[in-house]
Amino acid sequence: MDSVTFQHILVARDRIAGKIAATPVAASVTLSERLDVPVYLKLEHRQTTGSFKLRGASNAIAWLDAEDRKRGVVAASTGNHGRALSFAARLEGMRAVICMSRLVPANKVEEIRRLGAEIRIVGNSQDDAQVEVERLAAEEGLVMVPPFDHPAVIAGQGTLGLEIASAVADVETVLVPLSGGGLAAGIAAAVKGTRPHAKVIGISMQRGAAMKASLDAGRPVQVEEMPTLADSLGGGIGLDNRLTFSMCRDLLDDVVLLSEAEIAAGITHAYSQEREIVEGAGAVGIAALLAGKVRPRGPVVLVLSGRNIDMGLHRDIVCGKEELAA
Known part of the structure; x- marks a missing residue:
């Protein structure tokens, strides 16, 4: 298989029905007012195991x-x-x-x-x-069972994109946490399968963003894995990557990188303004908007991908006690 298609994702939706939660999409009043466009949060951090995985x-x-x-x-x-x-x-x-x-x-x-x-x-x-x-x-x-570069895994993650397209039919932009690319590739295939002109943007951290480095190089490359608040986005994409590199290359409209301080601001906003506890990877969409690194012109959906953060670390971040390297 060279790629995962919209049809594969539809099959996956039927296969896992009843085994996963169809998570809510909620409007963000604070972010909508700040950006002057409708902003929606896909609350996937409420998934049964605390993440889209x-x-x-x-x-x-x-x-x-x-x-x-x-x-x-x-x-x-x-x-x-x-x-x-x-x-x-x-x-x-x-x-x-x-x-x-x-x-x-x-x-x-x-x-x-x-x-x-x-x-x-x-x-x-x-x-x-x-x-x-x-x-x-x-x-x-x-x-x-690889964490991302596997057709069944990508198709399963893509079901999240079907839910986004169903909940926000006029979506213009989707911001997706980007690591090995399984989530981003699956969501992009699903969203563009129903709304071809919608933009899907991958969001990652500046510290060891393997997919971004690989896309810039035009081939999968290795990067040093570094500690980051977005720990779920760490790791390489595999030098023998079969699916997610090419799908992200072909389907993503842009990739944005964030500093640790910007990720911390996303976590803090999610807690203080949205009343949601998310891990660093789950906060990157919020962080990208707060930092002005994405400026959508129409309805935008942010994927809050996970909540499995150490609560002591979360407390330190929202209280401003966590020391962050640049």
Whole structure:
């Protein structure tokens, strides 16, 4: 498969119906007044496992045949994919092994452990964790379920785009957190499948934005993975990337990068003005608007992708106690 199509996403919607929540879309009064255009928040952080990742993980599990289900699944994760895959696997009585680097926050690791998955902490990057994934697949026969570069995962994430297009029929711009590209590619394929002229913009952090660096280079490249408030957006896209690089290249209208202070401002606004607790990756759409880095001319939807932030860190950020490097 060279790409994930609108039709694949429609099939995924039917396949995972009842296994995921169709999350609300809410108008933001404060942001709408500030930008003088309608601004809507796709509240995907209210998803069952606290992030959009459950869509792709559920679709990937449903895709497996009986023999693969007996073998169990393995994946590298910055936290949210591992939590989602562990949850989806537990529902089917399957073994799940999640490999993570030392940069993954402890609260995300503990939640994955609570869901019954086996945990491997390996190295200082998602690329290091992926080496362990490949070893386990080769030696123990586990089925790899990548966090983004997999057709069933992309199609599952794309169901979020169908919900956006249904809720805001005249949407002009969608701001999507961008990491490995599964969410951005899926949403872009879904939104443009119903509204071809809508713009889909990927939002990432300045610290180690692998997809942005790869798009600039015209090919997948490696970047140094660095600590960031948007920890869910960390990690590479894979030098042998099969799907998300080309889909993001072809479907995204722009990519915007944010400083740590701008991400913190997004988290703070979500809490103080919208009454929503979101992690750094989930706040990047808000942050991009507050920083003036995106200036939409019509209705805009921001994807609040996850809420799985350490609450001590969240408290420090909203109280202005978190020290941020430039």
